[in-house]
Amino acid sequence: MPHHCRESDYALCIRDGKQEIKESSYSKFSLQFDESCDIAHCAVLLGFVRYVHQDRIKEEFLLCDNLLTTTKGEDVFNIINSFFTKNGLDWNSVQQVSVDGAPAMMGGHRGLRGLMQAVNPEISVDHCIIHRYSLGSKSLPGNLKLVFEDVLKIVNFIKSRDVNSRIFKELCKEMGEQYQVLLYHTDVRWLSRDKVVHRVIELRKAIQEFLEQKGSPFATKFTDKEWLARLCYLADIFAELNSGNLQLQGRNTTVIDARHTVAAFLAKLRLWIRRLEKGVIAQFPTLDQFIEENSHDTGSLLQTINKEMSDHLKGLETSMHHYFPESDQETASLQWIIHPFSVPDEAIHDDDFLRLANSVQESLDVVGIILNNVSVREGVLNCAGDENKKEDSLECCKRCQAGTFNHEAKNSSTSFKYATPTISLMLLTSLYTGDIVALLLI
Structure with missing residues (x-):
């Protein structure tokens, strides 16, 4: 929802947006739809619109409606079509629609894409770039995946019981830590991996002390230099992925901006791979600092994790090209x-x-x-x-x-x-x- 619209008066935003679309000097407009479940397990369809008003491109919240039963493409299309009919909007004015990659949305026959193009064949439907970027950045190989799973288990162990959370909070205060709580990770919140891992690194001494008091086998992880080195690398690469994700978001971000962000990240991946081949890790500041603090083990640490990092970056590049096969060509075509x-x-x-x-x-x-x-x-x-x-x-x-x-x-x-x-x-x-x-x- 646009930042200037409060949740209580989003209906006013919708009303103003519909009126401005009708009054626009440029008849075309673009849409974005997403279907998701809230904490009450209710399926909700959200829609946003981008259009021209008084020679300015505007973005507004367009619709919010419940999917009462199934969430098939036909169900989504019926809600949107009913909204269009009720508010006098024309399908022929729709130029571009962005959706997630679910079959219900992207299906060419019974999906939302097929149903919309049956009404107006000129509508261009694409898979949301932000969603593709998130999917492309999820892969983790071997030991790196095990390290991240260990982090989630440690966080859940401390936060799953209220008494553990209270004891850990007091321990952090006694040790003079800047933070007193850990953060949960959820797959729905794409940016949470970076925050979770960084918080664990910042509170690693307090976490180790707490786990030792509880007799948890996870306490030994924080004395394992290789495990900590992999954790530092994850913190850095997750931060870079989140930075790119945030650049794709925000008001007035166009497809040109998004394509350049993706192309820039792919270029950085290729640069990092070349640097790792030369043993350079300056591009990963958290890992670089950890290696410096453990300089007596520098050679063995780098030799152990260098190949893992390189394989991960190559896997990221392959995954990104899978979700953005047209990236280089389309970026060039927009120059x-x-x-x-x-x-x-x-x-x-x-x-x-x-x-x-x-x-x-x-x-x-x-x-x-x-x-x-x-x-x-x-x-x-x-x-x-x-x-x-x-x-x-x-x-x-x-x-x-x-x-x-x-x-x-x-x-x-x-x-x-x-x-x-x-x-x-x-x-x-x-x-x-x-x-x-x-x-x-x-």
């Missing part, structure tokens, strides 16, 4: 929207865009500056000369491109400001706003 003049002609399929780009290149000669990667201070080019003298301004651009022009000439009578990433996008959007808005709505 024209960010850097339209740095993309090869063959990557742009609309002849009108090519004509517009060529027209701009011939009239301003700014494209040459961009492609030759000339650094312009603060992205602004100040050209001397009269505004009406096109030849003078073009000559200024050519001189600037050659690196012989003073960008801050005090005698400039006219200042032509070309913030290069912005002006190029503005030139394209001036004639093709609809196509670009269509991408930003995804």
